[in-house]
Amino acid sequence: MKILTAIILLFAINISAQNPNFEKWQELANNDINLQPEFGDLEKNESQIKADNDFIEEILKHYDNKQDASKKMTELGFQYIYERRDLQAAMKRFNQAYLLEPKNADIYYGYGTIYFNLGAMESAREQFDKGLLINPNHSKMLTDYGTTYLGDYYNLVNTNPEKAVENLNNAVKYLEKAYSIDEKNSDTIYKLSIINMYLGDCKKANKYLDKADKMKNPNITEKFKAELKQKCG
Structure with a gap:
């Protein structure tokens, strides 16, 4: 089955189950709590506590x-992801x-x-779950939550089609919720x-493509349109 949109959709990330980037990240994070979400929820020593307070x-x-201040730090975090x-x-x-x-x-x-950028979809969803407990209507997070299942679909479509379709159904559930919150994304x-x-x-696929196209979504490619x-004809 051809999947012409996979690399474009997932920002050229390698999303294989055995992702060497994620494995390398885990090795680094095991030796540096600053690379673990919430500092790994580990007890800090006096020096670390002082550095935090400073x-x-x-x-x-x-x-x-x-x-x-927290809002600014998250803005900087996303800049480091997408710009650098x-x-x-x-x-x-x-x-x-x-x-x-x-x-x-x-x-x-x-x-x-x-974690999404590292190809670790399950780990990404664990963090999104925590964020959605705080803000269940975070439409961008819901969109990316659904996209993790789309990533899993691409991984399984050739080896386990039934499970792959299950991931598609999970994906559409989150994306439809995101769309119900923000119809302009x-x-x-x-x-x-x-x-x-x-x-x-096909009816929905064409309807949504037409909407995204009219909104000049920069990710739409001629390859996807051809696919x-x-x-669907």
Whole structure:
């Protein structure tokens, strides 16, 4: 079965089950709690506690409160992911945000996004689950949650088609919820087109593609349009 959109959709990430990038990350994280979400929930020594307190004291010189400072740290974390492709620096920023305000849902969105970029879909979902407990209507997190299942679909489509379709159904559930919250997110809409194509619902696939196209979604490719036309006419 041809899957022309896989690499484009998942940001050119290797999403195989035995992902060497994730294995390498785990090795690094085992020796550095700064690379573990919530610092691995480990007890810190006096030196680490002092460093945390010094950081909080210094950052609050520049922001009115911990919530604003935490928000800024998460913004920086996403910049490191998407603009610099530096996942280690991103994790450290998200952990700094966690120090300031653990109830900031974007922290867990950030943790999950790092794991998503490492191809660790289950680990990504674990973090998204935590974030959605704080903000169940976080549409971007719901979209990416659904996308993890799409990643699993691509992994299984040639070896376990039945399980692959189960992942598609999980994906559409989260993406439809995201769409019900935010109908203007063209990324959500484009992915709904892809999923519905694989589910064989050509009417929905074409409807969502038309919407995403009108919104000028930059990820839409001629290859996907050709694939959809081939499958659905």
